[in-house]
Amino acid sequence: MMMGVFRYLVVVCVLLVSGAPPRAAAAESILVIESYHAEFPWDAGYKEALQATLGKKYQLEFFQMDTKRLPKAQHAAMADKAWRRFQALRPALVVLGDDAALKLLAQRLGTTTVPVVYLGINNNPRKYFDASVIKNITGVLERPALKRNIVFVSGILPKAKRALVLFDTDVTSQVVLRETFDGKHRQSINGVSVELKLVDRWEQWQTEVLNAKKNYDVIFIGLYQAVHDASGKSVNTSDEAVRWTSDKAPVPVFCFWDFSVGADKAIGGLVLYGKEQGRAAADLALRILSGTAPETIYPVTADRGRFLFSRKQLQRFHITLPAEIAAEANYTD
Template identity: 25%
Template structure:
């Protein structure tokens, strides 16, 4: 009888343990999340996407407090009550050669495998293109943000409606028409424009989309010419020449420009030269350029990109959503932004009727 009672007690102990009593439950295990940025810490777009990512992680309870956001942003890693978060940098704005990109892809991929994440965030085109291909169809779900125009081009999803792999996320459709409509509202007399772009992945993508819209006659201004180069001196010369031939510019991207020595010129230095020397108005592809001094943009918000990526990741981590059947999407448009100082320097009087939603001082 005593042996029977002892066996019953042991059996009940094993049963309780198996259903979670007396032992940690698997559900309480901290999730390990890797975040890969295509760019570098100082890049304004990266800072904006990080703000959205962190705010969403706080909203959904992955961060316990704002102090953890500060620690993560500063140190690239933080451990909270729910997650262990680690950030890695591809630095592809400054390491642009094929050899450098390959080296950084190997380095970042090795760190990811060592970290063994439960989910991977990939920020922007180069992280999705290079690192994403390293983990395509792995067991680890991947959520991207900031891919220009369509993620289908990199082969990491089959289609927008049905991704088909372990990858989904948030992409940028670009508010090109809206940006030029805003420019037209702020400066009604403009009729023609030229594109200024660098030769980066983002620059080429934005350039091609604006050219496509121009051919389809969907833009409120007529496209006269396109500049696409990595040479800063060439870029400056063509901008100076074109400002006498067109009414306005569309700034597609300028963070990939190089000086005569082959060194990259910071976006801030490019913007400072531009606003000192160019005397016609411009629209830009993103709000970050308005913050750097450009006149206006219908912002393709980096904050919204980062935030929406966490919304998708939350569905995957807590609701069992599968990337293969979770269609990628675009977030809502950011604000219609205008830089007051630039408007003043161009002699533009701003009014409420222009539909401006946010002013940058």
């Protein structure tokens, strides 16, 4: 009897000294590598959805690459840090948020057996990895309804024949130019002459907005989180760019993402939600964690957009929505 107790105590002491086996904890972890930062509402939206679905069973760990605010020269170093975090954690699954994370980490993660689910990908994923070689990665595509938005606005503002589309110069914006606008900065959409401008400096962004009425009837604001001032500092820690644009714009301002809509922001439009990307990615993750091989899951496209508006901004520009759209739309105020 005493010998049995002694052996039990020896085993317990060994486990305590060794810190307990780390593999058990790691098997219950999911690493979420964000291209951007926690304060970005897009990230907050998809993380909330991931936590709601996966957090019941798994410990979610987050790593922020902060590529919207950091200079491009530092992005590779942030990817290296994310890789080291992955190696230390040894998670059961990795979630990659947005194009920068997939672009910078797909090749390395593809050499492992750990399954990977991406979300928020605007580019063709094959631009980042060869799916015929790398079998452990699948995910959720993001397809902003840019052209559909312009068509919709031309319907409610029939006199609007000239449109300015403003984006920053980050990875996603470059993909939008190449994939959605076919690499063309100017084109006609539903009778509207559209000019797409990618702007990296806050001073230039301000000039474009203040002078908009000379050349345009409406502004569509895209991504602005990577816009910096002359000193290289990000101007968007609290959505300063969209609020300033809404306040100063001499023409109506519409947008493509939910985080840009508000009483002191853009009017709205047919927008994408970060939460929808998170929900779709979480569903794929659960399928994989239940035994489905990632290579058998074809990439999915999440919600293609829903109408979201600010009543205050609609009233400001005397815009009346068609009854069928007003009935199905959501409102921020």
